[in-house]
Amino acid sequence: MTKIRAAITGIGGYVPDYILTNEELSKMVDTSDEWIMQRIGIKERRILKGEGKGASDLGVKAVEELLFKTKTKPEEIQLVICATITPDYPFPATANIISDKAGLKNAWSFDISAACSGFLFALETGAKFIESGEYKKVIVVAADKMSSITNYTDRTTCPLFGDGAAAVLLEPTTEEVGVMDHLLEVDGAGRQYLRMNAGGSVRPASHETIDNVEHTVYQEGQTVFKYAVSKMADVSVEMMRRNNLTSENLAWLVPHQANMRIIEATAKRMGLEKEKVMINIVKYGNTTAATVPLCLWEWEKQLKKGDNLILAAFGGGFTWGSIYLKWAYNS
Numbered sequence: 001m002t003k004i005r006a007a008i009t010g011i012g013g014y015v016p017d018y019i020l021t022n023e024e025l026s027k028m029v030d031t032s033d034e035w036i037m038q039r040i041g042i043k044e045r046r047i048l049k050g051e052g053k054g055a056s057d058l059g060v061k062a063v064e065e066l067l068f069k070t071k072t073k074p075e076e077i078q079l080v081i082c083a084t085i086t087p088d089y090p091f092p093a094t095a096n097i098i099s100d101k102a103g104l105k106n107a108w109s110f111d112i113s114a115a116c117s118g119f120l121f122a123l124e125t126g127a128k129f130i131e132s133g134e135y136k137k138v139i140v141v142a143a144d145k146m147s148s149i150t151n152y153t154d155r156t157t158c159p160l161f162g163d164g165a166a167a168v169l170l171e172p173t174t175e176e177v178g179v180m181d182h183l184l185e186v187d188g189a190g191r192q193y194l195r196m197n198a199g200g201s202v203r204p205a206s207h208e209t210i211d212n213v214e215h216t217v218y219q220e221g222q223t224v225f226k227y228a229v230s231k232m233a234d235v236s237v238e239m240m241r242r243n244n245l246t247s248e249n250l251a252w253l254v255p256h257q258a259n260m261r262i263i264e265a266t267a268k269r270m271g272l273e274k275e276k277v278m279i280n281i282v283k284y285g286n287t288t289a290a291t292v293p294l295c296l297w298e299w300e301k302q303l304k305k306g307d308n309l310i311l312a313a314f315g316g317g318f319t320w321g322s323i324y325l326k327w328a329y330n331s
């Protein structure tokens with residue numbers, strides 16, 4: 001029987017207009033453009049302004065652009081998977097809200113919480129629905145409003161994050177393109193180094209949790225850095241090995257954008273030149289689940305059918321992984 005694969009057949013993206021520069025951050029906390037550029041590699045990040053706006057407002061813009069570009073009618077979509085750690089509400093799922101706002105009347109939907117690896121986890125999940133043969137049009141959307149859980153009095157975390165969203169359409173193909181292989185891993189013990197302390201069932205919101213600023217990202221940066229550098233590279237190198245990919249036949253590495261030094265270390269372990277690495281951290285920072293698809297969105301015109309791509313991420317959970325993707329179209 002011919003194998004059905006899941007191909008990405010279109011991509012939409014969205015970043016909000018407001019640009020938070022290193023100069024503006026330097027007025028909020030004791031930091032500098034020089035430190036942030038040297039240690040992280042971020043110049044500016046986008047922030048979603050306005051009362052009552054959440055991750056769904058970012059996600060729906062990406063989905064609308066995706067539908068427009070792929071000439072897909074909203075009612076054709078059967079399933080929406082949203083990767084986010086900044087849902088509009090603890091429940092219902094942000095995927096449901098995006099579906100409602102975009103008029104995806106025939107889709108069922110759910111969220112995936114895998115932090116910075118969220119897009120990879122959601123992509124593999126969506127791919128399995130397509131590969132089953134039952135699903136013809138699945139949307140995977142990654143949307144994070146990180147500004148809603150960033151402590152803008154903590155200089156060790158506030159320069160890192162930005163807001164953004166991107167969405168892809170998955171459709172079946174019998175050609176040798178699409179999601180080819182995946183290596184996804186978790187280590188729940190990593191929660192001690194990177195998490196949000198309050199707002200869940202262990203520590204529901206209270207005056208105390210608010211006074212202690214526990215509703216924002218807590219991170220032990222150096223430990224997370226060490227894990228990220230080794231784990232992201234380990235799975236990417238293994239992905240190359242088991243698919244006979246080399247620095248020559250691999251077209252692009254699409255890495256999570258958390259720190260320029262982590263990206264460079266990963267590319268080096270893979271033997272890749274910088275020209276083959278998608279990097280936009282300098283202008284968007286770490287948009288968590290959205291970094292990888294936002295790169296695909298920006299580089300879409302340069303991608304050619306048959307290009308070999310490795311997507312790689314590491315993040316809270318800990319979660320990490322690598323996906324080998326063969327690009328499915330010329331735009």
Ligand code: UT7
Pocket residue numbers: 030031032035036039040116155156157159220221222223224225228258259262286314315316
């Ligand atoms: O996407 C989810 C996964 N997350 C990541 O992958 C992030 C991984 N971690 C990192 O990227 C880095 O650890 C950070 C960028 C968060 C921090 O960089 P670092 O090189 O590990 O710095 P550090 O924490 O070791 O701090 C070095 C110094 C400290 O000062 P002292 O103690 O040496 O006097 C910090 O207080 O830099 C200081 N520092 C800053 N100085 C100016 C920390 N943040 C800042 C800042 N501006 N924003």
